[in-house]
Amino acid sequence: MSRADGTGVVAVDLVVVWCLAAAAIVAALGLLWRLTRGVRQIVGRVDEFVDDWNGTPGRAGVPGRPGVMARLDGIESRLGAVEHELHPNSGGSLRDAVDRVDVRTQQLTDQT
Known part of the structure; x- marks a missing residue:
């Protein structure tokens, strides 16, 4: 009988086999736990991104x-209102007011 055949005691050989099997199962469960933990973290981050994108x-x-698209719509609306004030129009924009002040200031400097 060679050493690879076991100890020769059937009960000891069975205990060794069962211990090795239990260790392999525990190691596999540990790896599975680590894998699922990483997947759960990624899924959680994707869920947060979707909530931010769609709003809650x-x-x-x-x-x-509000979601990203609603916020972008609000930004575009405010930007449109600011842009409206920067270009001459019917006389009510900030640009029209600056032009009127400039004309009056030029008239005052011409008079003095």
Whole structure:
């Protein structure tokens, strides 16, 4: 009988085999746990991104947050209002007011 055949005691050989099998199962479960933990973290981050993109409705005690497209629409609206003030139009824009002040200042300097 060679050393590779076991110890010769059947009970000891069975305990060794079962211990090795248990260790392999525990190692496989540990690897599976680490893998699922990483996947859960990635899924959580993707879920947060989707919530930020789409927005979240308000709930008791927590105000809702608009999504990216709604926020971009608000930014474009405000930018349009600012741009309206920067170009001459019917006389009510900031640019028209600056032009009127410039004309009056030029008239005052011409008079003095």
